[in-house]
Amino acid sequence: MAPELIILAIVIVTALVFDFTNGFHDTGNAMATSIATGALKPKVAVALSAILNLVGAFLSIEVAKTVGKEVVNLNLTSGSDLMIIVFTGLVGGITWNLLTWLLGLPSSSSHALFGGLIGATIAGLGLSGVLWTSIVAKVIIPAVAAPLVAGIISTVGTALIYRFTRSVGDEQKERGFRWGQVGTASLVSLAHGTNDAQKTMGVIFLALVASSSIDPSADIPFWVKLTCAAAIALGTYLGGWRIIRTLGKGLVEIESPQGMAAEGASAAIILTSSHFGMALSTTHVATGSILGTGLGRKGAEVRWGVAGRMVVAWIITIPAAALVGAVTWFIGHMVAMVSNELVGALVIFALLVVLAGYMWHRSRQAPVTHDNVNDQWVEEEPETPVVEQTETPDQDNALTGTMVHAKVGEIIGHDSRAGAHKHFSNQ
Amino acid sequence: MNFLHLLSNLVPVTIAGLLLGAGLPALFALGMRISAGQTQRTEDGGVIQVRPPSTAMRAIGGLIFAIILVAIVMGILWIAKDFLFHMTGFNFLGLAKK
Numbered sequence: 001m002a003p004e005l006i007i008l009a010i011v012i013v014t015a016l017v018f019d020f021t022n023g024f025h026d027t028g029n030a031m032a033t034s035i036a037t038g039a040l041k042p043k044v045a046v047a048l049s050a051i052l053n054l055v056g057a058f059l060s061i062e063v064a065k066t067v068g069k070e071v072v073n074l075n076l077t078s079g080s081d082l083m084i085i086v087f088t089g090l091v092g093g094i095t096w097n098l099l100t101w102l103l104g105l106p107s108s109s110s111h112a113l114f115g116g117l118i119g120a121t122i123a124g125l126g127l128s129g130v131l132w133t134s135i136v137a138k139v140i141i142p143a144v145a146a147p148l149v150a151g152i153i154s155t156v157g158t159a160l161i162y163r164f165t166r167s168v169g170d171e172q173k174e175r176g177f178r179w180g181q182v183g184t185a186s187l188v189s190l191a192h193g194t195n196d197a198q199k200t201m202g203v204i205f206l207a208l209v210a211s212s213s214i215d216p217s218a219d220i221p222f223w224v225k226l227t228c229a230a231a232i233a234l235g236t237y238l239g240g241w242r243i244i245r246t247l248g249k250g251l252v253e254i255e256s257p258q259g260m261a262a263e264g265a266s267a268a269i270i271l272t273s274s275h276f277g278m279a280l281s282t283t284h285v286a287t288g289s290i291l292g293t294g295l296g297r298k299g300a301e302v303r304w305g306v307a308g309r310m311v312v313a314w315i316i317t318i319p320a321a322a323l324v325g326a327v328t329w330f331i332g333h334m335v336a337m338v339s340n341e342l343v344g345a346l347v348i349f350a351l352l353v354v355l356a357g358y359m360w361h362r363s364r365q366a367p368v369t370h371d372n373v374n375d376q377w378v379e380e381e382p383e384t385p386v387v388e389q390t391e392t393p394d395q396d397n398a399l400t401g402t403m404v405h406a407k408v409g410e411i412i413g414h415d416s417r418a419g420a421h422k423h424f425s426n427q
Numbered sequence: 428m429n430f431l432h433l434l435s436n437l438v439p440v441t442i443a444g445l446l447l448g449a450g451l452p453a454l455f456a457l458g459m460r461i462s463a464g465q466t467q468r469t470e471d472g473g474v475i476q477v478r479p480p481s482t483a484m485r486a487i488g489g490l491i492f493a494i495i496l497v498a499i500v501m502g503i504l505w506i507a508k509d510f511l512f513h514m515t516g517f518n519f520l521g522l523a524k525k
Contacts, residue, residue, distance in 0.1 A: 059507045141434075149441050157449035164456035168463040169476035176459045180452065183499065194506055261452050268448030269440065271502060276439045 023235020029286035033259035036248030056193020057229030067202030092116025092325030115321030150288030158296025184263035252294030462488025
């Protein structure tokens with residue numbers, strides 16, 4: 001097999017890995033509230049969300065062939081150079097997705113992808129290779145707007161719902177809002193499938209075009225749709241329990257009516273915004289909605305510390321993923337100089353596997369699963385010293401240790417002693 | 428120019444969001460209120476139903492839930508409009524891209 005074809009295969013596999021991380025990173029956007037309020041059992045919720053993501057990925061045929069075109073000036077690059085840029089950009093996106101998942105932070109997968117591509121493009125083509133105007137218009141402004149708009153709408157919805165149902169019997173309320181939550185959360189899952197799976201389809205398409213395996217005007221091949229749909233559904237089913245926990249328990253203590261208000265707002269915004277020329281990130285919308293639902297209910301507590309950490313993560317998502325993308329590109333480039341491009345790509349892929357394995361290993365030390373996802377949220381007091389727990393955590397108390405190492409906390413700019421780490425308890 | 432254009436896009440996004448994202452859930456809550464019957468506050472702060480809703484109220488509530496259901500089905504058809512047109516030739520409200 002020609003080296004270029006092997007590189008293409010590596011790029012496609014990496015794109016599918018990204019799609020997979022996109023799936024489990026975003027399960028919480030749709031299902032965190034239903035899981036937190038008990039409207040759906042955790043396992044049922046992720047299964048439902050996975051199926052709807054799968055269906056959603058097939059539903060829309062208006063495929064985002066433009067994903068690459070929005071970031072990379074395609075006039076400046078082509079062939080295997082472009083493939084390497086796409087590949088290292090994906091590595092940047094995956095790395096950031098895994099790190100934020102480890103920290104339980106719901107950051108935008110689309111931003112991670114864009115960030116990675118931007119970094120790899122700067123490294124490969126210089127600053128002029130990036131289409132900055134397009135990025136400001138399509139990525140930056142929507143990112144600021146999404147949580148604000150979603151927050152306002154969700155606050156209004158929550159206030160109205162509480163007002164209207166003040167004198168409805170508790171039993172009737174419980175039943176009604178359970179249906180309401182499942183319905184709205186399902187819509188968000190469907191919308192997610194139609195939006196996000198397509199981004200990966202677009203990336204794979206770009207790689208196929210770069211390798212001259214396909215005509216730029218051709219339709220997206222069926223196998224690309226099938227594999228992307230399957231990857232995102234599998235990821236969703238795996239459930240990003242750490243992020244689900246933050247969204248469902250960490251940000252606001254959610255009651256059933258709030259769950260419905262938040263998901264209703266998210267579904268409406270995600271589905272209509274692209275129609276009005278402003279594609280908003282699912283993650284930013286969902287987080288804004290959940291925050292808003294805490295503001296709309298009298299007496300509900302919003303944990304602004306958690307919200308603040310999320311905002312920090314959002315702001316640095318693009319630069320951080322870009323940094324990883326750029327560094328990865330340089331590593332690949334160096335290796336390619338002394339050997340060839342194929343070896344460069346293989347070395348980067350190996351690095352990605354090692355990094356992913358390490359973060360997975362870290363996650364096992366304070367696992368969050370469908371069993372403990374709803375445990376009471378305990379915010380660490382600032383003066384409490386961090387309990388390091390690296391070796392063989394006691395099974396019964398596995399959740400009382402730090403979620404991640406101080407090191408990882410420092411990467412996103414937090415003092416490890418200032419409540420950057422959550423402690424779980426088994427109460 | 429581009430920036431202002433984008434900001435002006437926020438207005439319809441917010442209005443549509445308020446109507447569908449806050450309005451429909453509120454309508455759902457209203458439907459629950461209408462078909463709640465007569466309720467009473469208990470001493471421990473809960474609310475219990477003391478008399479089921481009348482047939483008329485039940486019907487109005489049902490109508491409201493039906494309207495919401497129709498809105499959701501239309502929403503799904505709207506998401507899937509291009510897919511449906513491509514696969515079956517069904518053009519939802521004439522919106523599908525040809």
